[in-house]
Amino acid sequence: MKYANRKKAILLLSDGTIFHGKSIGIEGTAFGEVCFNTGMTGYQEIFTDPSYYGQIMVATNPHIGNYGVHENEIEADEIKISGLVCKNFSFNYSRPDASGSLEDYFTKHNLVCISDVDTRALVSYIRDNGAMNAVISTDGKSIDELKAMLKEVPDMNGLELASKVSTKEPYFVGDENATYKIAALDLGIKKNILRNLAKRDCYIKVFPYNAAYEDLAGFNPDGFFLSNGPGDPDPLVGAQKIASQILENNQPLFGICLGHQVIALAHGISTYKMFNGHRGINHPVMNLIAGKGEITSQNHGFAVNKEELEQHPDFEITHLHLNDGTVAGMRMKNKNCFSVQYHPEASPGPHDASYLFDEFIENIKKSKN
Known part of the structure; x- marks a missing residue:
């Protein structure tokens, strides 16, 4: 052989x-x-x-x-x-x-x-x-x-890596005549996220990780998306500022994984490095709003502080990881904003979480009425 x-x-x-x-x-x-x-x-x-x-x-x-x-x-x-x-x-x-x-x-x-x-x-x-x-x-x-x-390799804790994987220049995905326009901040975005948005009648403009809110808003989008990505979310001060500005203007916002963590940090809720992250395609999650379980795809080594999130008056926990009770999803009570720690676009057999993209579109519809 x-x-x-x-x-x-x-x-x-x-x-x-x-x-x-x-x-x-x-x-x-x-x-x-x-x-x-x-x-x-x-x-x-x-x-x-x-x-x-x-x-x-x-x-x-x-x-x-x-x-x-x-x-x-x-x-x-x-x-x-x-x-x-x-x-x-x-x-x-x-x-x-x-x-x-x-x-x-x-x-x-x-x-x-x-x-x-x-x-x-x-x-x-x-x-x-x-x-x-x-x-x-x-x-x-x-x-x-x-x-x-x-010994010379830096520790993942405190390490900013979004700049290593983000696009250098903005680009477009989808039909320019689509019903909805989405401004997506690329912190390490997966192609299948863009496919899921495009097939829901969205035209997406993807922006580099270091873009300013004015850049995203200049596209005149109907909604904003903060993507997944690698590394520690804490150093992403620019992305956190964008999240704050989006919500100050009462615009629809959806975040996945790293984007989910950025939204929490933008509101003073800390994140932490996990002893071992969640990486697999069969992680059980409880949807607390619907009272149903979901089988999900996950890939993260950082998580949102559950105690701080529970104490924040503007947030509620929407999803919990059933293996260890960590936060798997959250939404704001007074803003058009929600996020999840897992990957609804991955669809590794189960399609339990694909409804989250539909919820994002419904939130956009409500904001336009």
């Missing part, structure tokens, strides 16, 4: 713990915060999700690459994860309409991947000891070299 004698590879955690594996054939060294995703499918969407920028992904599904890649299953034009750790890497794929192999896709984007790692042991270790920085290496660097390099 072509890959029977693959090179040895290594994963080094910042606390000195070492896991061994094999290179899939791309030599190099990659750094980032190590995290894991429990999804059984959707690996291409995960790898291209801008919210994963700066992170080394551990796949809990034992088989990665078995259905290849498809050009329509991307959330950004480039891979966004720093590197991949998996158990079994499939060099061959079996899906008839795949556009290529995952190996070729990684080679094109020069992504370092190590396989044959005991991912069950690794995930258990991360769960017990928390998220931390790590390095994966396939090019023969010594442990001492890697430890020295790893």
Whole structure:
């Protein structure tokens, strides 16, 4: 077999713990915060999700690459994860309409991947000891070299990363003759969010993360959207200011994930880095307004402070994560504004949360009457 004698590879955690594996054939060294995703499918969407920028992904599904890649299953034009750790890497794929192999896709984007790692042991270790920085290496660097390099990697807490993934120039999505116009602030926006808005008769103008409120308002939108994205929301002072100005002008606002956190921070409600984030496609959420449960897709390492949110007179919690009771959604009592911590656009089989886009459109309709 072509890959029977693959090179040895290594994963080094910042606390000195070492896991061994094999290179899939791309030599190099990659750094980032190590995290894991429990999804059984959707690996291409995960790898291209801008919210994963700066992170080394551990796949809990034992088989990665078995259905290849498809050009329509991307959330950004480039891979966004720093590197991949998996158990079994499939060099061959079996899906008839795949556009290529995952190996070729990684080679094109020069992504370092190590396989044959005991991912069950690794995930258990991360769960017990928390998220931390790590390095994966396939090019023969010594442990001492890697430890020295790893010390220079910044901690995710306090790290602003939206600027690394946001568009540099504004662009448009959808039909310019659509009924509704949406101004979207790109903090790391996923393509499928834009698709969901466009298919609901919206024409979207996407703005860079550092745009001003006047830029967004100049589009004369019917509603505003704050996107998902990577890193700590606290340094995004400009985005927080935009959220405040939108609501001061009583305009409809919808936020997802990082955008949800930005809205909270704009109103003096703090966020915090989680011991381990939520990353997967089957996270249970309770809709407190409807009294119904939802199966959701999630990807975040920061969360909104629940106690502060409960005490804020202008907000109410609308959704709770059923595994740990963290805030999964909120809305303002006196403004046309709501947000969620999870991803209604992901639709990884369940479509439980897609109604949130419809609610946004309904809020826009109400504001126009």
